[in-house]
Amino acid sequence: MSKQTVDNEKDIKTEEGAQTSQGATEGSAATDNMTEEAEAATDNVSVEPSLEEQIAVWRDKYMRLQAEFDNFRKRTLKEKMELVERGCEGAWKAVLPILDDMERAVAASKKSDDVESLRQGEELVMKKFESVLQTAGITAIECVGMPFNEEEQEAVARFAAGEDKRGLVIDCVQRGYKLGERVLRYAKVVVGE
DSSP: OOHHHHHHHHHHHHHHHHHHHHHHHHHHHHHHHHHHHHHHHHHHSOOOOOHHHHHHHHHHHHHHHHHHHHHHHHHHHHHHHHHHHHHHHHHHHHHHHHHHHHHHHHHHHHHOOOHHHHHHHHHHHHHHHHHHHHHTTEEEOOOTTSBOOTTTEEEEEEEOOOGGGTTBEEEEEEOOEEETTEEEEOEEEEEEO
């Protein structure tokens, strides 16, 4: 082979090598571009969490909600108990002056023989107690001479009183009381037949 042919073959091999390396570089650049495009695509699309991660998130939310509700229930119960205690406190404060009056009446009865003044003192204490009850919204159920009302009264006896008093309350054995429209204690009455 001539030198020129060998040189030509070397040039061809060199050119082929250059083309191969250029193709490899272009292929490498194309691969890099594809990787960048894939990464950009993954950035744009949100990756869904796995089922276990979703379960963990919902379990955490459920546990927090359950704890919040339990705290709310306990706080509400405590507030109700405080409200009841404070409500009773006012009622008992209103009754204490009446207790003081009763103590004074008992002390006066030990020193005095005047029955009439003792009776007047008892009546004053009773009127004061009734005014405290009225302030609290508690009223006595009036029933003597009125028709028997089973929603407010309890018949403890029947008495033959004649035709004109049939179905009417003849006597009240124990007074009944209402708080607003609700019956606290039924009146115990004797009803005519």
